[in-house]
Amino acid sequence: MSSKPIRAAVLGVGFSATVFQIPFILGLPDQFKLHSILERRATKEQSKARDLYGHTGVKVVTTYDDVLQDPEVDLVVVSIRSPEHFAYTKAALEAGKHVILEKPVTATSADMRELTALAKSKQLVLAPYHNRRFDGDFRTVRALIKDGKLPDLIDFESRFDVLANWPMGLPGTGSGISYGLGTHLLDQVIALFGKPKSVTAMLINARGIGHPEVEDSFILHLRYVDSPVIVTLRSVMHSVMSKQVRFVARSLNASYVKYGLDVQADQLMQQSMKATDSGFGEEPKEKWGEYGRLVDGKQIFEKIPTHTGSYLDYYRNVGEAIRGVAQLEVTPEDAELGIRIIEVARQSSQEGRTIEFE
Template identity: 45%
Template sequence: MSGDKKGPIRTCVLGVGLAGLTFHIPFVLALPELFTLQAVLERNPTSEGGKLKERFGVSVHIHRTLQDVLADPQIELVIVGTPNATHYSFAKAALEAGKHVLVDKPVTATAEQARELGALAKSKGLVIYPYQNRRFDSDFLALRALLREPSSSPQSLGDLVEFESHFDRYRLALKGTWKDEPTPANGQTYDLGSHLIDQALVLFGRPNFVSGFIENARNIGNPSVDDTFTILLRYNAGIVSPHAIFVVLRAHILSVRTQQLRYKVRGTKGTYIKYGLDVQEDQLRVLPEPKAIYNPDYGLESESIWATVENIQSDGSVVKTVRPSDAPGAYPDLFRNLAAVIRGGAEQAVKWEEAATVIQIIELAHQSSREGRTLEVPKA
């Protein structure tokens, strides 16, 4: 899907809230050889230059309506960083206007909508790319490397039997934003669940069964907006491992701990345990300038939260070693790949069909929770 145009990709970011100013605009500005920030969508700027100038001192054209964005012939790429309920309609409108699209997670409210957008992009020869940045977390990169090691490796976990992944928070009150509203694709399962499910699918592929336990644990706000979930994915024996694998994905809104559990992976030869979160989001929230992503400490985890691996030896003893997250987190790589796809027809590192499967699993988890039963995952 490469175009005839050359040079940096002229880009418009829809939304200058947390998503736009933290997860998208810094990389567009920090990669000027690949992207030019042509404009942003900000409906009601409260100052000259809007939030972008307030945050980074950069001035670009501010469009007030989506229609103005779509009518701008200079814009090649639209990044959708607006509230979840708008992702489908905004992405569809951008594709119909002939723009490439990067869509923040969750990409849509339903898998049917996601598949429709994928088909539309393909019919128009356009790129639609899901923003699954947590594939580029430093600890996830380290874990993927461990799971690829041969069984003869001293730190190999052997045949996998269980994978547990957490993204917990402590938040007693509502935030008072659109995320608290009962609109399509809202709730913790669509928000944090999109990350955890995507990582599980990257590691293990499509599961055989899904069980969901989804609730509003705080009993505040609209009861249909979930804040806590446990999702169980079952992989039959012989799919990924000689053993059946249970994948446990959890996010709890009332998790009080100084250092949260991130991963626990059990195998026949050992266990991998990781605490603490990837540092990139915290760094991006206080980024002094976009080029700070080139600082040596960007994406590097503290050794204090590196993982440990406990391996069973042939004599029954246990050897405990530190497993470093020594490769930095790499959110910029997603944008580099996006540019290579648009300009050079490269393969997408994050495929749209994979994002559609994430939404399908979320829908099945919600159905499972409502009906109180385990559901089989349809074959692709």
């Protein structure tokens, strides 16, 4: 591909598109161009996409064929309802377009394997949008582990709790909190530890809202070959707390504890910041996590500056992968592994037992 900006078509003008996709496309004008937005209900008189982004010169289209048949479109950003992810992504790949695919990528691991094989056969980039691998807090705990500050890790807990009333959907459609927030937690531990050797899980619909088989709460325990670490992933949709636990990592003689979420989404939505603004992705000192260690029998604690989060880096990496100058940071194989873990977790919960992971 030439050095010209990669022309991106974004599907939809919902939360994902307007908060987590388009701001970062616009933030990298040397790498990307917001070429078109699919807005099915747009008319000549009314269009949310034109109201928000008309100043960029974006083309607003009303059918997916308008995207697929446009030779100028290099990249399709699939940011629509998850039950449609597989069909829309397959159509884009068959049309010769690279794809960024929102989470949950697909309802089944078999579907993701099919998409991965199709992308490889056509030499196209299929990039799962697991943007939270680029959260500042995750970058911090990852660096602590890599730099040997948490040697002999024995306990790693990652939580993503919210107070929300999101619609839950139906079984078999990629619905439930494990497919939602859970995919972020799974992608992060896949980046840290790889494939587990066993999964023990409980998935429940604690609030009794929607279909009883579609969970709003889960707890997963993952064990690994040649490692004593127990990974615990936890998420609920009914958490009323002023300080939400995010990470707890313990080694034999050190620990790291972090509260609160990465700041980027809040900066975009609540503070009206742009992804290119000074200070974007930087967490205030009062929210930094605490690192503790045992030195000569004494416990010593200190605040650890949170690394700067950057969803722009996700898009930079995808652009470089499309141009063939870098490998994807978040691969389709990683995403397929995450869905497989969810499938095994559902079986574990239903059967009430630990399941060995193949």
